[in-house]
Amino acid sequence: MSEPSHAAAVADLLGLYSSIQLAAFTRLAKDAQHAPDLPGQVTISRMAAGELAHLDELERLARELGADFYDTTARFADLLGDLDRRTAPGDWWERLMKTYVAYGMLADLQRALSADLDKTLRAVVEEILADNGYADYVVATVGPVAAGDPQLKARLALWGRRVVGEALGIVQRALDEHPGLLGALPEGGEADAAGRVRNQLTSGHARRMDRLGLTA
Amino acid sequence: MSEPSHAAAVADLLGLYSSIQLAAFTRLAKDAQHAPDLPGQVTISRMAAGELAHLDELERLARELGADFYDTTARFADLLGDLDRRTAPGDWWERLMKTYVAYGMLADLQRALSADLDKTLRAVVEEILADNGYADYVVATVGPVAAGDPQLKARLALWGRRVVGEALGIVQRALDEHPGLLGALPEGGEADAAGRVRNQLTSGHARRMDRLGLTA
Numbered sequence: 001m002s003e004p005s006h007a008a009a010v011a012d013l014l015g016l017y018s019s020i021q022l023a024a025f026t027r028l029a030k031d032a033q034h035a036p037d038l039p040g041q042v043t044i045s046r047m048a049a050g051e052l053a054h055l056d057e058l059e060r061l062a063r064e065l066g067a068d069f070y071d072t073t074a075r076f077a078d079l080l081g082d083l084d085r086r087t088a089p090g091d092w093w094e095r096l097m098k099t100y101v102a103y104g105m106l107a108d109l110q111r112a113l114s115a116d117l118d119k120t121l122r123a124v125v126e127e128i129l130a131d132n133g134y135a136d137y138v139v140a141t142v143g144p145v146a147a148g149d150p151q152l153k154a155r156l157a158l159w160g161r162r163v164v165g166e167a168l169g170i171v172q173r174a175l176d177e178h179p180g181l182l183g184a185l186p187e188g189g190e191a192d193a194a195g196r197v198r199n200q201l202t203s204g205h206a207r208r209m210d211r212l213g214l215t216a
Numbered sequence: 217m218s219e220p221s222h223a224a225a226v227a228d229l230l231g232l233y234s235s236i237q238l239a240a241f242t243r244l245a246k247d248a249q250h251a252p253d254l255p256g257q258v259t260i261s262r263m264a265a266g267e268l269a270h271l272d273e274l275e276r277l278a279r280e281l282g283a284d285f286y287d288t289t290a291r292f293a294d295l296l297g298d299l300d301r302r303t304a305p306g307d308w309w310e311r312l313m314k315t316y317v318a319y320g321m322l323a324d325l326q327r328a329l330s331a332d333l334d335k336t337l338r339a340v341v342e343e344i345l346a347d348n349g350y351a352d353y354v355v356a357t358v359g360p361v362a363a364g365d366p367q368l369k370a371r372l373a374l375w376g377r378r379v380v381g382e383a384l385g386i387v388q389r390a391l392d393e394h395p396g397l398l399g400a401l402p403e404g405g406e407a408d409a410a411g412r413v414r415n416q417l418t419s420g421h422a423r424r425m426d427r428l429g430l431t432a
Contacts, residue, residue, distance in 0.1 A: 025261055029245035038286045038293065042271065045241055049265035055258065070254045077254065 009183030010121065011065055013113055015072025016174065016181060017128060018058045020106050022073065023080040024051040027099055028134070034095055040141075047132045054128045061124060076174060083170040087163050093142055093152060094159050100138040100208065101163040108204035109171055112197045113181055139211050147213055157214040164205050164216070171201060225399030226337065227281055229329055231288025232390065232397060233344060234274045236322045238289065239296040240267040243315055244350070250311055256357075263348045270344045277340060292390060299386040303379050309358055309368060310375050316354040316424065317379040324420035325387055328413045329397055355427050363429055373430040380421050380432070387417065 028048035035041040062069040083102060089095035107129050114125040146153040175181055175194050182193040209216040244264035251257040278285040299318060305311035323345050330341040362369040391397055391410050398409040425432040 022258065022261065025265070026245070026249055029242070029264065030249075033242055033246075038290050042238065042286070042289075045238065045268055046271070048245065049241070049268040052261055052265040055262070070258070073258075074254050 009180045011067035012180040015075045018073040019076035021054045086166045102167045104208045105167045112200045225396045227283035228396040231291045234289040235292035237270045302382045318383045320424045321383045328416045
């Protein structure tokens with residue numbers, strides 16, 4: 001792969017990561033406002049602020065690469081806004097699940113796409129993707145309630161399928177509209193790479209649902 | 217002033233500060249979502265995250281004082297929620313102004329109430345109140361637009377009076393419902409102290425409106 005196209009692929013990736021971090025901040029900050037109690041509100045607000053902290057590093061990397069931070073970040077804003085609008089939660093449990101399912105998948109996407117980045121970049125991505133405790137929070141909060149309420153459990157399983165369907169659709173559109181994203185992956189055609197990414201996302205989702213005791 | 221009542225006053229103050237920081241986070245995060253462009257969204261999101269960072273220190277101080285962080289913070293949540301609901305902005309300019317006016321005044325309130333705290337506590341409060349750049353941002357953003365648009369300027373002057381009226385009402389209620397807040401201030405009766413605080417808030421507001429070229 002020639003250097004310029006690799007640089008463009010990395011710029012696309014950085015834009016995807018920045019827009020996901022910013023969207024995660026926005027999402028968690030909004031979720032926090034709906035928390036049923038103050039400890040929940042504070043906990044989720046802190047996670048939101050944590051997501052945003054990564055933007056500084058991503059902005060620095062974009063600058064080093066000669067890419068415009070706002071320009072690359074803006075490339076994915078519509079897609080992520082769309083995902084948000086297509087998955088309006090009906091209550092607090094659906095809200096927690098939505099963020100857990102959608103941003104869990106988006107984290108997996110970032111992980112999958114950065115598999116072949118150089119060590120410095122991968123270190124940054126790993127720091128971005130370091131566990132912020134949200135998954136554990138949802139598992140500890142939703143898990144026991146769903147386990148004791150078969151009707152809620154069925155509803156959340158259905159809702160999880162709905163959200164993951166929308167999220168997969170958005171990821172597919174991102175890969176279609178920005179083929180450069182797969183350009184940072186090693187060997188194989190783009191179709192292969194897209195298929196491999198999709199498999200990683202699907203199995204990540206199954207693991208997440210399993211942790212909640214729900215069928216994917 | 218006896219030690220126990222001073223400790224209770226400080227616990228009340230810490231609760232007020234935490235709830236204001238949390239509310240400022242929530243407010244700025246919401247404002248950021250409405251920003252007309254990505255740089256604005258990122259800038260305001262960063263300010264939001266900055267407000268939240270202070271909660272850690274406030275939680276530590278509450279713990280040292282033997283006060284329950286969530287309990288003291290919750291004492292003011294309704295009042296601040298009320299202020300928010302009573303000042304729903306009609307557009308982006310009113311939104312910026314609302315946060316500028318209301319949180320500018322709440323920062324002045326924190327400053328006024330902490331005048332007689334011991335050095336360690338005051339240092340923390342000063343760090344909390346350190347300029348996050350929001351006022352400059354609003355002055356740079358709203359100022360020139362209002363200067364060039366007499367109708368907007370008149371509307372924002374009116375809106376500023378509306379917001380400050382609601383904010384002063386909320387501050388008065390906070391002082392009435394939590395007389396302990398004035399307990400950390402030196403000499404003089406509570407009525408005097410409340411009057412002095414109100415004067416500080418009113419002149420702070422006049423300065424802020426003046427920076428925007430608006431009459432208070």
